[in-house]
Amino acid sequence: MNWIIGGIFGVVRSIMLFVVVTDGRYFGKRLTYWLYNRFGAAMFGSRSEAARWRQLAEALAWRGDETILDLGTAVGDLPLTLAALPDFSGFAVGLDWSPQMMTTAWQEAARRGVNGRTAFGVADAREPLPFHNDSFDIITCLGLLETLPHPNQILHEMVRILQPDGKLALSLYRGWSALGASLSLNWYQKQLQPLGFDLQIIELRRNHDIVIGQKIDD
Ligand SMILES: C[S@@+](CC[C@H](N)C(=O)[O-])C[C@H]1O[C@@H](n2cnc3c(N)ncnc32)[C@H](O)[C@@H]1O
Structure with a gap:
């Protein structure tokens, strides 16, 4: 039985x-x-990937005073980890479609004592993002963009709310992980290079790299 x-x-x-x-x-x-x-x-929420997020912060050459947005943040592990770093004096925001996961993220922020440096909100990435132009120094969007229709429009929306010298961190899947949903490096190049972005790849997880995009000076 x-x-x-x-x-x-x-x-x-x-x-x-x-x-x-x-x-x-x-x-x-x-x-x-x-x-x-x-x-x-x-x-x-069952496990934190704090070591990976710290490694990502280093790859982004972060100063610690940035305003950060994590789109499709799940329970906010990335913003919560960065906000808890001892030298962090910026502000980290997480958005997700799931109200339940946003409630968990707020609870976790209070538990970790970082609720003054973080905020979480329910938002649908398929809609215009609820921020003014040039609002963020860093925008991360991992495991989401490739799953949505019209990812180019969503990417342009991210660029709209990114500071002119800001940085993007986006998913690039390899191997079997790329079978379900993936955007290729070629796709990122086509979208971001005409906007003046220089791209760099770093490894994040097995079969999951990150494309870091930053505008190069003219
Ligand atoms: C594969 S998970 C990635 C979570 C996290 N970024 C990571 O890399 O561990 C995708 C996340 O995107 C969220 N999501 C899916 N569709 C969304 C949408 N249209 N707008 C906002 N968030 C969405 C899901 O609720 C989920 O938390």
Whole structure:
């Protein structure tokens, strides 16, 4: 009997993973978003990737006084980690579509004592971003852009709210991770180079690199 229940759980877990990884391509976005909202806090909150975010901050040559936006932040691990660094005097914002994950992020900010240096909000990246032009020094968007329709429009929206000398950090998948959804380096070059961005690649996770874009001086 136990093995039947275990088998059913295994199948359900695999289906959920498939729905999330293929991000609505087969079962529709509504199911993906329901899954993110219902299980995202447990999924993304179960472990911190603090070491990776510190490595990313170094690759961004960060000073520590920047205003940072993390779009598709899940439970805010990236902004929470950066805001907790001892030399941080800036402000880190996380946006996500999931209200449940944003509640978790606010709770975690209070728990870590960084709620004066962070803010979280529910927003849909497919809509115009709720910020003025030139609002951020750094914008990170990892694991999201490639899953949405019209990623070029969303990227341009990020550039609109980025300071003229600001930096972007975006996902570039390799290997099997690139099968579900991926934007190629060529795509990033086509979008960002005409806007004056210079691109650099750093490794983040297995099969998941980051494209760092920064405008080069004329
Ligand atoms: C694959 S996770 C990546 C989480 C985190 N950035 C990371 O790299 O660990 C994608 C995140 O984007 C969020 N998301 C999906 N569609 C979105 C949308 N249209 N607007 C804002 N956030 C969205 C999901 O709720 C989820 O937290």
